[in-house]
Amino acid sequence: MRIRHSTKSGETKVEIQMTPMIDIVFQLLVFFIMTFKIVSQEGDFNIKMPLAAPSEGLPDDDALPPMKVRLRADAGGNPAGIMLNDKAFSDWRSLNDYMIGIIGNERGPGSIQETAEVELDCDYNLRYEHVVNAITAVSGFVDDSGSIVKLVEKIKFAPPRPAGS
Amino acid sequence: MRLTTKKTSDMAEGDLTPMIDMTFQLIAFFMVLINFTQSEQNEKIQLPESTLAKPPDKPMDYPVTLHLTKEGTVIIGGQEVFMEGLKPYLQKEAYVLESQNRPLTEATIIIRAHRDAQTGKVQELIKVCQENRFETFALRAKEDVGN
Numbered sequence: 001m002r003i004r005h006s007t008k009s010g011e012t013k014v015e016i017q018m019t020p021m022i023d024i025v026f027q028l029l030v031f032f033i034m035t036f037k038i039v040s041q042e043g044d045f046n047i048k049m050p051l052a053a054p055s056e057g058l059p060d061d062d063a064l065p066p067m068k069v070r071l072r073a074d075a076g077g078n079p080a081g082i083m084l085n086d087k088a089f090s091d092w093r094s095l096n097d098y099m100i101g102i103i104g105n106e107r108g109p110g111s112i113q114e115t116a117e118v119e120l121d122c123d124y125n126l127r128y129e130h131v132v133n134a135i136t137a138v139s140g141f142v143d144d145s146g147s148i149v150k151l152v153e154k155i156k157f158a159p160p161r162p163a164g165s
Numbered sequence: 166m167r168l169t170t171k172k173t174s175d176m177a178e179g180d181l182t183p184m185i186d187m188t189f190q191l192i193a194f195f196m197v198l199i200n201f202t203q204s205e206q207n208e209k210i211q212l213p214e215s216t217l218a219k220p221p222d223k224p225m226d227y228p229v230t231l232h233l234t235k236e237g238t239v240i241i242g243g244q245e246v247f248m249e250g251l252k253p254y255l256q257k258e259a260y261v262l263e264s265q266n267r268p269l270t271e272a273t274i275i276i277r278a279h280r281d282a283q284t285g286k287v288q289e290l291i292k293v294c295q296e297n298r299f300e301t302f303a304l305r306a307k308e309d310v311g312n
Contacts, residue, residue, distance in 0.1 A: 018181055025188050032195030039200055040310065043218030044275065044303035049291060077283065124285030128233075128278045129213035131287070132306050136215045148217055160288035 045135050049156050066117040067102075068158070069095075069134055073126035082134070096137040103151045113151060121158035206277075207232045207240055213280040214309035225273045229258050229299070233278035237286045248289055255297040269298045277305045 072081035082089040089095040118138045140150045232240035241254045
């Protein structure tokens with residue numbers, strides 16, 4: 001009688017070595033997890049400020065004069081006074097509401113929104129985050145639908161005040 | 166005579182397929198989200214937040230990133246320098262741009278200033294750049310997602 005071995009029956013089972021692949025895959029996974037960092041989005045406020053820009057002829061009649069935003073700081077660098085053309089504001093919200101009232105809903109070429117300009121005049125020791133708050137207040141707002149409505153886009157700085165002012 | 170052809174295998178083999186599926190999905194997830202553009206960021210700088218800060222639609226033509234620390238020093242290209250020592254670095258940037266026959270107005274100085282930095286320092290930094298004929302600036306802020 002002949003006894004057949006099961007291994008010689010023709011159905012050869014090829015076993016793939018999974019260990020090296022799993023090793024590498026886990027190494028990749030660990031690498032990506034370690035280097036993963038949630039980065040919040042960043043954005044820019046554009047400012048065009050040539051040095052001592054020569055006045056190019058007379059300004060347009062319909063153009064608004066630059067609105068001067070004066071920011072005073074206390075000893076700690078926090079805002080001690082917010083003024084727009086001699087009108088005082090208690091917080092950024094009220095400044096933003098006032099700007100919305102000035103600019104109105106008109107958009108497009110030649111509109112107030114396009115021609116208006118804001119000049120920031122800040123104390124030397126004012127903390128920078130308040131400057132960004134001021135720029136945010138004058139340059140736009142987020143409406144109910146979550147989209148950004150732009151107000152004044154031309155922003156510049158007044159000549160720097162001396163330290164200790 | 167009766168022969169038993171079936172052998173009971175004593176090796177327990179776990180099914181690896183679901184685990185490998187999940188692992189590959191995780192790898193794909195992290196690969197897609199990995200951000201290699203952190204080179205222009207600096208851990209010393211905490212940007213101010215703004216609700217209007219949204220990423221630009223298109224990349225800038227020639228960005229030059231300057232970090233302004235809380236202490237008033239400037240970090241450019243990984244080097245921390247005082248405001249007075251910034252001029253050679255800016256001249257180098259200007260030289261690179263001019264060697265490509267491009268005007269300096271194409272360059273944008275991205276100012277990443279610390280939220281607690283003094284405004285006067287930011288203005289001094291802008292003035293130094295203006296003296297080196299740069300005139301387009303971008304004040305960078307972090308998107309305010311909370312409240």
